[in-house]
Amino acid sequence: MIDLRSDTVTKPTPAMKQAMFAAEVGDDVMGEDPTVNALEAKVAALTGKEAALFTCSATQANQIAINVHCSPGDEILINSTSHIGLYEAGGPAAISGVSLQKIDAPRGFLSVECLEGRIWPDDPHFTRSRLVCLENTSNMGGGFAWPIEQIRSVSNWCLTKGLKIHLDGARLFHAVVEKGYSPGDICAAFDTVNLCFSKGLGCPMGAVLAGTEKDIHKARRVRKMLGGGCRQIGFAAGAALYALDHHVQRLAEDHAKATHLAKELSRIKGINLVFGLPETNLVFFEISGEYGDARSLETHLRKNGVQIGSSGRNRLRAVTHLDIASEDIPVAADAIRQGLEELKKNRK
Numbered sequence: 001m002i003d004l005r006s007d008t009v010t011k012p013t014p015a016m017k018q019a020m021f022a023a024e025v026g027d028d029v030m031g032e033d034p035t036v037n038a039l040e041a042k043v044a045a046l047t048g049k050e051a052a053l054f055t056c057s058a059t060q061a062n063q064i065a066i067n068v069h070c071s072p073g074d075e076i077l078i079n080s081t082s083h084i085g086l087y088e089a090g091g092p093a094a095i096s097g098v099s100l101q102k103i104d105a106p107r108g109f110l111s112v113e114c115l116e117g118r119i120w121p122d123d124p125h126f127t128r129s130r131l132v133c134l135e136n137t138s139n140m141g142g143g144f145a146w147p148i149e150q151i152r153s154v155s156n157w158c159l160t161k162g163l164k165i166h167l168d169g170a171r172l173f174h175a176v177v178e179k180g181y182s183p184g185d186i187c188a189a190f191d192t193v194n195l196c197f198s199k200g201l202g203c204p205m206g207a208v209l210a211g212t213e214k215d216i217h218k219a220r221r222v223r224k225m226l227g228g229g230c231r232q233i234g235f236a237a238g239a240a241l242y243a244l245d246h247h248v249q250r251l252a253e254d255h256a257k258a259t260h261l262a263k264e265l266s267r268i269k270g271i272n273l274v275f276g277l278p279e280t281n282l283v284f285f286e287i288s289g290e291y292g293d294a295r296s297l298e299t300h301l302r303k304n305g306v307q308i309g310s311s312g313r314n315r316l317r318a319v320t321h322l323d324i325a326s327e328d329i330p331v332a333a334d335a336i337r338q339g340l341e342e343l344k345k346n347r348k
């Protein structure tokens with residue numbers, strides 16, 4: 001099976017399993033897991049932040065950050081296709097009592113222009129605007145990496161408006177590898193940053209939230225409240241440490257595979273690349289209506305050993321990752337070509 005549904009489907013490599021097996025562990029809720037402590041220290045240094053906190057997932061890290069920055073009734077300014085707004089089960093409202101002001105932005109990149117005029121005056125009638133969340137890379141925006149200047153301008157604007165700013169960096173390393181900027185440079189623009197280990201980095205679980213000593217101190221209590229305080233979780237942190245050393249630079253291979261796939265797809269009649277050629281590991285494409293809908297192609301492909309998730313009526317998202325070989329790309333493209341022909345035949 002060539003599984004292009006998500007970069008979350010990767011399984012730990014034998015060497016990663018060795019690292020997990022060898023990890024020294026202790027009770028992390030008591031602060032005594034040496035591997036977790038080493039990971040948190042390493043990510044804090046890497047992101048240039050005072051402190052960091054290991055969490056079960058990137059969703060959990062985002063929700064903790066929101067809870068740390070906001071009080072009930074506050075509002076978050078966020079791009080309308082954000083993971084936080086679409087795929088975190090209504091967490092901001094349910095967990096922290098905050099509302100989201102969703103703003104349309106090309107490629108999911110908010111700008112000062114689209115934020116200007118969106119914050120509420122300090123008046124008893126209005127919601128308190130509190131936090132801006134950015135996503136790098138922006139998943140549903142096509143997986144593009146933010147230009148650093150745009151991040152800085154939004155961040156500076158937040159500073160002048162007294163707003164906090166959080167980065168959902170579930171795929172930050174993809175952006176770092178693509179753009180060549182340092183994680184520290186990017187993270188300097190944010191109060192808190194979330195890095196995910198179970199996406200491109202190939203770990204079975206985990207994310208890290210980094211920020212000031214004060215914010216991470218608060219975050220630790222929120223994590224506990226959400227049931228995210230784990231005991232001998234160094235086995236998972238060991239995988240993350242291994243990934244930081246071995247799986248970051250190789251993301252460039254996943255980007256090359258995605259570009260290859262996109263180029264193959266662009267030659268297929270009936271297929272349109274939604275965002276043009278990709279920059280990182282996400283390829284969004286649409287099939288024209290005369291062939292059927294995305295879901296029928298998805299079903300058809302699965303029968304032929306290729307899995308790609310539909311993400312809209314005619315839209316699909318293919319994701320390259322650690323467990324996809326370069327040789328899989330032309331095979332997947334062929335399956336899609338054949339799939340479309342079959343769909344067309346069946347419709348006649």
Ligand SMILES: *Cc1c(COP(=O)(O)O)cnc(C)c1O
Nearest residue numbers: 057058059060083139168170196
């Ligand atoms: C997948 C994803 C998350 C959540 O990651 P989990 O570890 O699966 O909870 C958050 N943000 C973005 C942009 C993502 O793509």
